[in-house]
Amino acid sequence: MVGVIQRIMFFICVFGLSGGIVTASPPSQSPMNTSNLIQDGGFEQEGEGWEACGNVALVDAQAAGAEFVYSGRYAVVMGVNADGSGCPQLPDFTTPKQILSQQVSIPGNAAAVTVSFWFRAAAGTTVDVFLANSFYQFDPSLIGVKLGTFPTDQPPGWQLYRTVLQGERLERVRGQTLRFAIVIQGGTGVGPNTVLLIDDVQVIAADGRTAASPLPPALRGDGSRPLAVIRAEGQNRWLYRMDTDGTNTQLIYRGLLDNVRYPAWSPNGQRIAVVDNNTWPWPTPDPDPQNNLSASAITVINADGSSARQVYQTQSRKGSRCPFLPGPGDPTETPSLILRISSVQWLPDNNRIAATQTGFGVFCNGSLAPGGTSDILSVTPPSPVASPLAQYAARPSVNRNGQVLFDGFDLSSPRSNRADGVWERDPGAQPPSETRLIAHSADRSPAWAPDGRRFAVVRQTTSPSADVSERTFAIMLYDRQILNNPRMLLFADHGRSVSSLSWSPDGAYLVYTLERFDGRSDIWWLDVSSGATGPITTDGQALEAAWRPVSQSRVHLPLVIR
Template sequence: MVSIIRRIVFLVCVFGFAGGVVIASPPPQSPMNTSNLIQDGGFEQEGEGWEACGNVALVDAQADGAEFVYSGRYAAVMGVEADGSNCPQLPDFTTPKQILSQQVSIPGNATAVTVSFWFRAAAGTTVDVFLANSFYQFDPGLIGVKLGTFPTDQPPGWQLYRTVLQGERLERVRGRTLRFAIVIQGGTSVGPDTVLLIDDVQVIAADGRTAASPLPPALRGDGSRPLAVIRVEGQNRWLYRMDTDGANAQLIYRGLLSNVRYPAWSHDGQRIAVVDNNTWPWPTPDPDPQNNLSASAITVINADGGDARQVYQTQSRKGSRCPFIPGPGNPTETPSLILRISSVHWLPDNNRIALTQTGFGVFCDGRLAQGGTSDILSVTPPSPVASSLAQYAARPSINRSGQVLFDGFDLSSSRSNRADGIWELTPGAQQPENRLLANSADRQPVWAPDGRRFAVVRLTTSPSADVSERTFAIMLYDRQNLNNPRMILFADHGRSVSSLSWSPDGAYLVYTLERFDGRSDIWWLDVSSGATGPVTTDGQALEAAWRPVSVSRVFLPLVVR
């Protein structure tokens, strides 16, 4: 990032207005008017209406390259050479390193206020965002609100910062003329590599969160039921197939103990592998009930629901007998080892299956032992023996060339030097090389059908570094340009997103959206436009897998296994 910053420093055009220009207050907006209350939010008028101090500058995409703006020609750049010049001293006798600010009047009849901007950042300092009393007063105990704080040490790519003011926070700003302000407090210094790019700033008098779009014609159901979906039915979790519009749902597999998860289509679209959560030993219970531990199996069924067969079974191990009674020669309780499967994925040969096997210890009273394991294994049915692909790893995704993406976890620093993040390896090579592609904010990688792009789930820092307030997003990476991923979904229409699956043509994704009420649905996402909408709406869908090949309409059997 150092070379990029030097280019910015050399080519930027400094705002040069310590005092700045204050624009007239805009007229009141209707509650649902989404007109931007900010003047020159995209900086295309070269900073008209903005005030700044501490060497805030503009970056020109025509000189520096399009990656330094989100849209248009200009973006604001902060962090670079931040020295507090012309910045006011605050009541606590500190001086901010930089301020970018504009006066904004909030309509008195606003039912919500949404504040958003696109940003890209690197290297370490913190950023505060306010609707403040004035250019120099950032105490929300007076007038206004502090919208959030986030670090500039960020993963690559442009990200959306967005927060919606309602309730008490809305009452603090409604009908007032305030200052939208982005502030780098900086402490004693701002690192030489710190950079914060800002573009497309918006303050609107409406709830601007992600909203559902109409279903595209391409996703109208055709009876082929390409989605394999796990649905909750009372206490049961069963496997269904359905169309991409949620229609024609049909139950095809109930599972060993009605607890089925993580469906995965074979590459030829002829079989589905699922995780069958059950007890060990299986299928014959042990006479000692203490030995009947939680475990998982992998079950493979045909696309029509027939010919279900178990191809792998974890073998959990019992620890001390419960209830544990210390005695001579037996002073310390040994926890039971629970081995479960948390994902499955077919290898390109349509025969081998990669799986994530997690292990953890459980004491008699239910306490979890410290530490744990998470490893990616492969199994070749009908052999029940699994071999290792990667340790301290989870959720593999494998393209047709055999490249494996997976989540890496540093579960124990004494045993693993693997950093958290997205990793890549090529199985079968004489010396398999593990490469870290993305940092710990990104999770759950899924290769696109083209074998070059991949999507991940990112935990953003918007609207705050506080994990309880952070929003999930979906990012799209190009393997040949890892420094410029694109955010294709900002998931502030629910609590979280997970379980991504691509359409065969690479134009759409389906994902699981956890709703604010704790239930979950399957949603579709247009990768090119970012439009999104629900496939299911009853809150009972846990995850979905999209058949990787397009097929003609298939009539399924009426008998369910």
């Protein structure tokens, strides 16, 4: 028989869910001021109003550890001992392994409906989320909607599941009395180590997506800690300086061919390195335009835009002549090898630069050849020669101790022994060591905080669906010494994606690039302690920004732009 959640206290010992770290309160960047239509959404009344089957149970933080709840004392645990006991047979003659459900009435005048909950999961099964017709009827072709499906194979930490119903989906639920339901279906195998923790369930009759907050007084621009920002001006990509509130915008570098990307301040704040996209050969083009290939340079300029000098240039290689005509001596087309720089980061000695160099093959018709390369190189100006730092790697971030975080890629190459995830290289070890810190490809683009201990990553979540086109991006904060319990700083459902994280000198804020729903992008700030966020630019032309690492006096900007 279907019943209430079992009032027993589970102790869970699962890899990735152990420890004793108190989790943070829900971030304030997504306020939900409308009353919750769910009774006891945080389970602090021990599941009052909920129904469940299949050994759904409460977990008590006082018994199992604070990391087993998101907030308060109690959370719900699913997956453990999921056996379908008491669960009804569905019309398709299957029996779910577990159901967590509560009746909810949707107002007839709701302008939107937001469904959200916090969850933490490990090991493999699949979870469905519904506003359903009844406890035993989940067919969305009847009344209600299927909100999404996600796997329990998740990276560490608590994360937010949130979806907003509008349009046709809203019409299907408005004015209806339905069942909010989290279901582990009968046809899905539930492994012995599968755990799904649920807390702080909310259904509100409003659009509860992340909203912009007012600019904090600490970010009002005074010129002492400016941003280096790449802006799109028509087809051009130019480097600007601007204050942290988006004012005092000044163009300082146009680039070799008006295509500048990925700025990085030197540790002393005196120079800026950028990727200067151009062609190879450079600086003297080949007389035959077909032999001029896409390439990149690393350019270093002073903080005021003066004294630009190229310190490294990629050397792409020409393949078969185009259009390709097979002949006796050349029966198969050889693709051109395009080598580009896709990120730069200074090392703490204030001299060397770590850069990601990617390579890919291109045929005459524009199609890409199978495979590719992505390696991190070390460049020491003024020498134009680069040395390898890490293979099958990208997007390095270097802390004050010289430890390098980077993305690892399994490129399906017979020479690659690199697995997906976030890696750390410690050059202080003898020989230098590499450690895989996060063994999940959902977390990418690590960025060390100024304290050299915390780091932020961009996470591609599975909310509201495992479908890539529907996933929401997030920003997670890790402590290097406690990797199993990161904190979600931002759930970025106010845009398509986030990228290009950069820390403030004091470690209190991040800036990030938000790709808007219209395909354009802006720079936003993020308060690390509260989760509040808001725009620095609003015209959709900012591509990425880097925060000056040290606070210094204002730097005079010349009238002549390089």
